[in-house]
Amino acid sequence: MTSRSPRTALLTDHYELTMLEAALRSGAASRRCVFEVFARRLPEGRRYGVVAGTGRLLPAIEQFRFGDAELEALRAVVDEPTLAFLADYRFDGDIVGYAEGECYFPGSPVLVVEADFAHGVVLETLVLSILNHDSAIASAASRMTSAAGDRPCIEMGSRRTHEEAAVAAARAAYIAGFATTSNLEAGRRFGVPTAGTAAHAFTLLHDDEREAFTAQIAALGKGTTLLVDTYDVPTAVALAVELAGPELGGVRLDSGDLLVQAREVRDQLDRLGARDTQIIVTSDLDEHAIAALAAGPVDRYGVGTSLVTGSGAPTAGMVYKLVSREDASGTMVGVAKRSKDKASVAGRKYALRRRSARGTAEAEVVGIGQPPLDDGDDRELLSPLMVAGRTVSTSTLEDARERHAASLAELPVAALRLQRGEPAIPTTYLDPL
Amino acid sequence: MTSRSPRTALLTDHYELTMLEAALRSGAASRRCVFEVFARRLPEGRRYGVVAGTGRLLPAIEQFRFGDAELEALRAVVDEPTLAFLADYRFDGDIVGYAEGECYFPGSPVLVVEADFAHGVVLETLVLSILNHDSAIASAASRMTSAAGDRPCIEMGSRRTHEEAAVAAARAAYIAGFATTSNLEAGRRFGVPTAGTAAHAFTLLHDDEREAFTAQIAALGKGTTLLVDTYDVPTAVALAVELAGPELGGVRLDSGDLLVQAREVRDQLDRLGARDTQIIVTSDLDEHAIAALAAGPVDRYGVGTSLVTGSGAPTAGMVYKLVSREDASGTMVGVAKRSKDKASVAGRKYALRRRSARGTAEAEVVGIGQPPLDDGDDRELLSPLMVAGRTVSTSTLEDARERHAASLAELPVAALRLQRGEPAIPTTYLDPL
Structure with missing residues (x-):
């Protein structure tokens, strides 16, 4: 919740610790292991996914410690030797992964954790919670910012999701190109720029719209954005320009047919001389609604529910x-379950983004062992994140944002299609898989 | 994150505080206000919703305070007088609401906040985040437990949602009748019973299934649940009974056609004399899959993704x-916006569940002013939660769980239909609305 870095160790499934107990007893807990995080498929019809959450995950792993309160809570769950192990637990393994902001595809090994079983298995729940949530939001957000083109998107979905998920969602949206968020804690904790307009309650609080607009302009200046659909839009727009003049920053539309209204309001603003006053639209926007508004005189999009719920895909399914x-005998051997419809591929993977000579991505190449000799166009996707339990990645939130823009720009243009289809590039498994 | 009760004040939209600033300047901030929380509609096709989150919300409101760290972060957002107001902020108003676990319908005033504008407006984001998330999860969970009948449901979706949302989801699912959760922090923080089986990784870690099962039984006893679909189900079931005998607690199936497999495994277990060994099924279950398995010999359902994502409705839309x-002049007046397709109803509401003489719910009656004289069958839905900023509700998590069962039992049987349809009872607005 705060910068006090609370412990994360109990954000974990019960069975991780009972498996640990059993493995400590059988002796297998000390076997060196490689765990991989991947999505079997993208959400239906999506062209690509976006890795997000890494910047939250690494500190959360460092805070994965069992203090007295946690151990006391676990007395009914595991035995004494296991409690003793947990009391000393500190992740001491290595992690490599796709850099935050990178695009991913089915089978992409987005995170690879190498540690003994005991140190690796207990991280499963936390790793997946963070990556599945944040990647789902970033993946949806990327489609929205693509659809919006040069027009800024404002994240304003906090009220539609869990209060802490809201903070993470604002961060993920920023990685995927959103300009600002309404969430103040995302500003404080992660440095995401915050912004806001006003609610209908502010207008209704005052005896009339004139009083409300006057109060808002007095406090926040003429550059503020006035909400103009509480009563009657043309009346409110006329009043707004009367009170603020042509320096009025913006007007917000939050209901009705946004395309029709945006055109009418733009005409009215222009007629009143407020040519630089922006039109901000909000109201159940998603990537499809944003695309449909591309032809309209809209300056900024505020997106809430669809963003924080992943626009139909609220989890990445990793x-x-x-x-x-x-x-x-101490030899590493590949293992895989053979469960029906959920089989997995044994062995530690590498991953490359195969690119044409012109730099366009052509395939996600996944294989076992050493990656093939680079011809200069391929890009290695796995980079070190933690070594012996210490974070070595120096990637910042701004880095992730830039990386996402670059990764997306490299994909074939079909990646930007909003309609359902196949992944933008195929995943190719190289021998000796 | 922990019992240290971190401050919640920045889990708030930017505009709440800029509206506060403007209202402090205009003087309207001290006007007495009534804010109501309601859903305009249920998620498409749903018959009822379930109020959840109240037990998290009341402490979160008490922790809605602005300390030095929060105020420092807000220097760029609001002016000095507003910072001074926030430094002293402590919610001092009254809150009534539907008791946690109660069913709700379109227009139900599930929470009513009365305070001056300044004290009430700033709570909007936090109130909605908590109620929208937790109610969405409880509403989905209730359909699942209804479909499961007497068979226990296990919540195991932590890895598919934000790590803190997972804790709240486990709590909400418990209110709606889930028996246990995999989430250890939900156990520690809220007392939700925790449980778990084992993962494929545990089997794969060992040289063969025999070693893995032997290790698990040695550590966790014969009453444990063994995961039997890592390689070949009949082989694993035979091995499980060979090793644990008829006291084997359960076997888990996590792939393939669960109905067919459950029948085959039940036959096999019975033939082997393990008549009391339970069959636990998991693997992308939702309420429809649970209903489809009603005819099969299944003892418990483990539900993950669908639960924590609200089974298609990840937010309650309140x-x-x-x-x-x-x-x-100091007189309270009803106010409502007239925005197209989003108009609201002015005035403070009461709410009754109208019931037949036999106790079956017939309508959600919502009106302004005093509720009609009770004929003994109607049930008042609003009860005090906070008075002058102090929590007066003594409702526990167990109370909410019992209340939900009672509230659901009161609805017409059509409420339990899983297919899409109208709300189970109509919402009736009484004059003088």
């Missing part, structure tokens, strides 16, 4: 799978 | 609207 582990 | 406020 899984955390054991793909390789030591055998009794 | 809004927080100013419905009444003081005018210049």
